[in-house]
Amino acid sequence: MAKLRNLSITSPLLFALPLRSEWAVNPIDINKPIMAGDWDGAGSLKFSRGFVMAKNDANFLYLTLDVVSDTGNDPSTNDYFWLSFDNNRDRNITSGVDVNYGLYPGQPNKLGKQKYLGPGQWTGLLSDPSNSAVVQEFGASPNSDDSHRIWKFRIQLSEINVALSWPLSTPYTYFGFRVKSSNPGFTTDFPGNFYKDFTKLRQLILSRKPTIPVKDLGPLVGSVGLIPTTKISPTTGRATTDAGYYLAVENAAFGGTLNLIGNRTKLQQLYSAGNRKYKVEIAGPGGGSYTKLISNWSNYRWTGSTYALESFAPNSFGYYQMTNPATDYSIDDLLIQFPTSGLLPGLYSVKVTFYIGTSYTELDSQVLRLYIDNHVPDVVIQSVKHGSSEVSACAIETIGAAPDGLNFRITANDPEGNLRGVSFYATYGSGLSTSIYSESYTPAKGNWTGFVNKVIPASGNWRPPQSCAYSFVLAASARTTNGYSWIGHNNTHRNLTLLV
Helix, strand or coil: CCCCCCCCCCCCCCCCCCEECEECCCCCCCCCCHHHCCCCCCEEEEECCEEEEEEECCCEEEEEEEECCCCCCCCCCCCEEEEEECCCCCCCCCCCCCEEEEEECCEEEEEEEEEEEECCEECCCCCCCCCCEEEEEEEEECCEEEEEEEEEEEEEHHHHCCCCCCCCCCCEEEEEEEEEECCCCEEEEECCCCCCCHHHCEEEECCCCCCCCHHHCCCCEEEECCEEHHHECCCCCCECCCCCCCCCCCCEEECCEEEEEECHHHHHHHHHCCCCEEEEEEECCCCCCCEECCCCEEEEEECCCCEEEEEECCCCCCCEECCCCCCCECCCCEEEEEECCCCCCEEEEEEEEEECCCCCCEEEEEEEEEEECCCCCEEEEEEEEECCEECCCCCEEECCCCCCCEEEEEEEECCCCCEEEEEEEEEECCCEEEEEEEEECCHHHCCCCEEEEEEECCCCCECCCCCEEEEEEEEEEEEEECCCCEEEEEEEEEEEEEEC
């Protein structure tokens, strides 16, 4: 078993305290009043005109600009905001990368997005589809009983380049904002001139500490990332969670770097009794004998002002020491973090055993079965034909009147049966695309391997929308998770020009 090297990834030290987002147990409906209870316990940071409040789940950052000083309920978008994120977290303005959110003119509940071109310079509003949104509210809040302006945001984490699955760093970003009020009149930037100088941006640290229902936790190993171990089949080693869960998966295999997280109540009992020594073992497919699972990893401990990196490893005999469950870490109750990239696909057994005190007398253990698969699906565009003739890559082909067109043979195959979805489409022109074929996993497919040499379309021909250069793209995703998100995808493409 290969070791995971002890790598260090740290955030720049800040003189100002960061904003710490708290976990949203349920997705926040930003259309509901802020006093409805969804924002209870949110992370909070004061600025000169009010407060910033933050929660997040595995998909969205929920942010509120609670402008308690803006007590004038003037209409339309004479009042507005800017909300900027440093998408590559380098504390510099990077053209075409960093993002600024604002309002569509005259539409106070329509969120617009633009990219930075330089200090104080942006593209126009982008037409990219987005699940992010904003809702304006005027009323009381947890920070003031007087009615005032409130901006509530739902920001898709992928749009600000944040993922809870980062294995070696606590997820974070840098942000800044402007709030403008007409009555009373003020324009406030936080921090000052942030949109010209990203070194001024404030750090926002996201939570990956979900409150998993106690009934779903395993007895000792409570979860793999966000997935409760009770939702992992002991027979197949694949996971299925409820449709409304933080991470909804169906018959999912595991891969990437995995976090085994302990049952908090059980760990507290063990720690209080002085039973803090444990061992992790792994057995490969086919029922082989257990060997010690040796891994080094890092976790961030909250110091009261920032997260400090700490390193963890077993002792020379391969035993680990449990940390105090009361200590605030970026990943609480982490028993082991280990990479699976070097493992062949198959059903593995992972065993965690605790001992009495410093002895070698076993006290409690749990065996967890995981189907591990880091292979990505095979994708091949096997043929593109016009009638009975193969059209070679980079060809210029003339398509006659309907029903003349193209047909294809494609392969999207995952021998381990962990295919999640297939998409075959064409891109052309300036950002245009058209779907040709797609298929997604359903539980009825079982361990879906996909298809080989499939004819597309099944009958007739596909016709291009217009004369243009086309790129035909075949993409497939794996039904594999690291416990925080889906991982594993593959794609291929073929280019040609079609004249209609």
